[in-house]
Amino acid sequence: MSDFNFADELIIANRMADAARQAIDPFFRSNLTIENKFRTGFDPVTAADRASETAMRAILDACRPDDGIVGEEFGTKPAQNDRQWVLDPIDGTRAFIAGLPSWAVLIALSVAAKPVLGVIDQPHTAERFVGGPDGTVYIRGKTRRQLSTRKSQSLETATMMTTDAELFTRTERGTFNMIRDRVRLCRYGFDAYAYAMLAMGGIDLVIESGLQIYDVQALIPVVEGAGGVITDWRGGACCGGGQVVASAHPDLHAQVLATLESAAA
Amino acid sequence: MSDFNFADELIIANRMADAARQAIDPFFRSNLTIENKFRTGFDPVTAADRASETAMRAILDACRPDDGIVGEEFGTKPAQNDRQWVLDPIDGTRAFIAGLPSWAVLIALSVAAKPVLGVIDQPHTAERFVGGPDGTVYIRGKTRRQLSTRKSQSLETATMMTTDAELFTRTERGTFNMIRDRVRLCRYGFDAYAYAMLAMGGIDLVIESGLQIYDVQALIPVVEGAGGVITDWRGGACCGGGQVVASAHPDLHAQVLATLESAAA
Numbered sequence: 318m319s320d321f322n323f324a325d326e327l328i329i330a331n332r333m334a335d336a337a338r339q340a341i342d343p344f345f346r347s348n349l350t351i352e353n354k355f356r357t358g359f360d361p362v363t364a365a366d367r368a369s370e371t372a373m374r375a376i377l378d379a380c381r382p383d384d385g386i387v388g389e390e391f392g393t394k395p396a397q398n399d400r401q402w403v404l405d406p407i408d409g410t411r412a413f414i415a416g417l418p419s420w421a422v423l424i425a426l427s428v429a430a431k432p433v434l435g436v437i438d439q440p441h442t443a444e445r446f447v448g449g450p451d452g453t454v455y456i457r458g459k460t461r462r463q464l465s466t467r468k469s470q471s472l473e474t475a476t477m478m479t480t481d482a483e484l485f486t487r488t489e490r491g492t493f494n495m496i497r498d499r500v501r502l503c504r505y506g507f508d509a510y511a512y513a514m515l516a517m518g519g520i521d522l523v524i525e526s527g528l529q530i531y532d533v534q535a536l537i538p539v540v541e542g543a544g545g546v547i548t549d550w551r552g553g554a555c556c557g558g559g560q561v562v563a564s565a566h567p568d569l570h571a572q573v574l575a576t577l578e579s580a581a582a
Numbered sequence: 583m584s585d586f587n588f589a590d591e592l593i594i595a596n597r598m599a600d601a602a603r604q605a606i607d608p609f610f611r612s613n614l615t616i617e618n619k620f621r622t623g624f625d626p627v628t629a630a631d632r633a634s635e636t637a638m639r640a641i642l643d644a645c646r647p648d649d650g651i652v653g654e655e656f657g658t659k660p661a662q663n664d665r666q667w668v669l670d671p672i673d674g675t676r677a678f679i680a681g682l683p684s685w686a687v688l689i690a691l692s693v694a695a696k697p698v699l700g701v702i703d704q705p706h707t708a709e710r711f712v713g714g715p716d717g718t719v720y721i722r723g724k725t726r727r728q729l730s731t732r733k734s735q736s737l738e739t740a741t742m743m744t745t746d747a748e749l750f751t752r753t754e755r756g757t758f759n760m761i762r763d764r765v766r767l768c769r770y771g772f773d774a775y776a777y778a779m780l781a782m783g784g785i786d787l788v789i790e791s792g793l794q795i796y797d798v799q800a801l802i803p804v805v806e807g808a809g810g811v812i813t814d815w816r817g818g819a820c821c822g823g824g825q826v827v828a829s830a831h832p833d834l835h836a837q838v839l840a841t842l843e844s845a846a847a
Contacts, residue, residue: 346784411767415741416784417775418683418707442683442707476680481770502676505746505770510682519611519681 321400321428323449329380330424330436330447336372337406337422338440341365345441346416362410366390369406369422377402384426389531399429405531409480409508418442421509425534432556435538437513446513448538453516466545466565467518472572475521475565476502478511489526489560492580496524496573512536512563516543521565522573526550528558536563546570550581586665586693588714594645595689595701595712601637602671602687603705606630610706611681627675631655634671634687642667649691654796664694670796674745674773683707686774690799697821700803702778711778713803718781729781731810731830737837740786740830741767743776754791754825757845761789761838777801777828781808786830787838791815791847793823801828811835815846 344365370390377386385396388404402425407413409420418441426434437446445456446464453464469475477500485493497503500522507514509532511523516539533555540547540563550560552574560582564570609630635655642651650661653669667690672678674685683706691699702711710721711729718729734740742765750758762768765787772779774797776788781804798820805812805828815825817839825847829835 346782348783411769414784415743415767415769416779416782417769417772419771478680481768483768502680503746503748504676504680504682506684507682507771514681517611517681518613519679 321433323434323451326426326434327447327449329376330426330434331445332380333373333376333404333424334422334436334438334445336376337369337424337438340368340372341407341422341440344368345413348414362407362413365413366406366410370404373404373406373424387531389529401427401430403427403432403531403534405509405529405535408532409510412506412508417506419507419510421513423509423531423535425538427534427556430556432534432537435535435542437509437535437539439510439513444513446516446539448516448540448542451542453539453542455517464516464543465518466515466540466543467521469521469565470568472496472499472522472569473501475500475569476504476519477522477524478504478507478514478520479524480506480508480511485526488580492577493524496522496576509536512540512547515545515563515565516540518543518565521569523561523563524573524577525562526560528555528561530556530558533558533561536561548574550574550577552578586698588699588716591691591699592712592714594641595691595699596710597645598638598641598669598689599687599701599703599710601641602634602689602703603708605633605637606672606687606705609633610678613679627672627678630678631671631675635669638669638671638689652795654794666692666695668692668697668796668799670774670794670800673797674775677771677773682771684772684775686778688774688796688800690803692799692821695821697799697802700800700807702774702800702804704775704778709778711781711804713781713805713807716807718804718807720782729808730783731780731805731808732783732786734786734830735833737761737764737787737834738766740765740834741769741784742787742789743769743772743779743785744789745771745773745776750791753845757842758789761787761841774801777805777812780810780828780830781805783808783830786834788826788828789838789842790827791825793820793826795821795823798823798826801826813839815839815842817843 383397385401386394405423424436547563648662650666651659670688689701812828
């Protein structure tokens with residue numbers, strides 16, 4: 318692995334997240350205003366997506382010109398080294414369109430194909446969750462707090478989340494329902510914010526499928542930095558997306574995997 | 583109907599919402615801190631619920647001693663007139679426990695059994711939605727904006743929300759699924775905040791059942807003040823709770839009722 322100074326990269330990542338907030342701000346809920354200032358056919362989420370990713374790429378182009386970039390909107394820039402930034406300018410576009418503050422900006426840095434820094438940023442609530450080798454931190458205004466997952470050891474007392482159970486295939490749905498019938502509580506919605514709540518100790522389990530590389534990479538350091546576990550449904554690495562399960566505790570994770578494996582791709 | 587000056591009651595309602603914010607603040611996410619300062623068995627949502635309702639009742643006792651009160655935590659205080667305040671100190675306790683900022687404080691004033699003032703307040707995002715005879719207003723810091731629902735006229739282009747489809751009975755669920763299969767998009771979670779998003783023009787439809795009087799009364803002036811429609815599944819008044827459907831536009835509401843009536847209680 319090449320030299321990697323977390324503090325230096327964190328400065329870059331925070332600048333990117335700040336720039337994305339500023340770029341997106343004019344567009345969030347702009348479609349909901351009574352007097353629409355934009356021409357017919359204007360799509361605020363596409364405009365916001367592009368403005369956000371453009372702002373983040375400009376910082377990388379200036380400060381990390383040799384690093385690779387994978388972004389949802391503008392594709393892949395090959396790396397001249399073993400470092401790659403993975404950007405989702407707006408995760409949860411359907412929530413964004415609906416005006417719900419549960420979307421997020423996702424930023425990840427991988428070194429030698431391993432995600433080492435992850436940012437989940439919610440601009441409307443001004444909340445940022447940053448994961449890395451020193452753990453996971455919650456930042457909001459002057460608040461700064463080290464996060465830790467719950468010590469959940471059993472499915473029966475767990476709170477589970479998934480964004481939308483309709484997104485599962487029929488087989489996946491059957492398996493998901495078996496777990497849902499065992500947990501104490503299941504909540505829906507929230508996209509990447511659900512993983513932030515797992516890192517914060519609010520919930521115990523997130524189960525999803527069909528994730529893209531830019532949906533998942535930022536989540537990994539945030540979940541792992543807080544003491545959680547995040548893998549694919551077989552227990553392997555989930556850096557590439559697909560079927561993803563995150564747990565607050567390794568014991569809980571083992572119980573969930575035992576059921577999920579039957580529907581693992 | 584007795585004398586009712588909206589501006590005067592709004593001052594009271596805003597003071598109550600401010601007091602609830604302050605009362606709840608120490609408890610939100612307090613169960614998620616690493617070092618739990620509270621004794622084992624401490625239930626932050628119960629403590630927050632009680633603190634919130636106590637703070638709101640204190641203002642009513644001082645300023646509106648003859649008005650009736652119905653609150654989720656402390657029951658009913660009979661009215662000496664035809665006015666009743668209906669309080670849900672924390673709507674969405676399951677979201678509250680999970681750390682999700684989609685719960686709300688609900689305040690309603692009914693005069694002669696008709697809800698004339700409604701407040702949906704989300705303390706963490708500092709967002710307040712206030713409905714009354716002059717319309718519905720969004721307040722956040724220095725932002726103050728008149729709200730208007732979308733001019734949605736067809737199910738096929740609608741975005742629908744419900745908090746949790748598992749809360750429906752089997753018959754209700756079947757009917758809900760028929761509508762879900764027709765709309766463009768369905769999102770889950772968010773409790774009362776979903777109705778605020780309908781008032782704001784973000785979504786078109788909310789369908790729920792099993793609501794209590796304190797879950798629903800504040801929603802009515804917020805939805806109606808923004809141009810929406812909110813009734814029970816037969817199209818009648820929903821002031822008492824139960825099966826509730828809210829639509830952004832009367833035409834859309836008529837289409838939804840045509841399907842919902844088969845499962846109406």
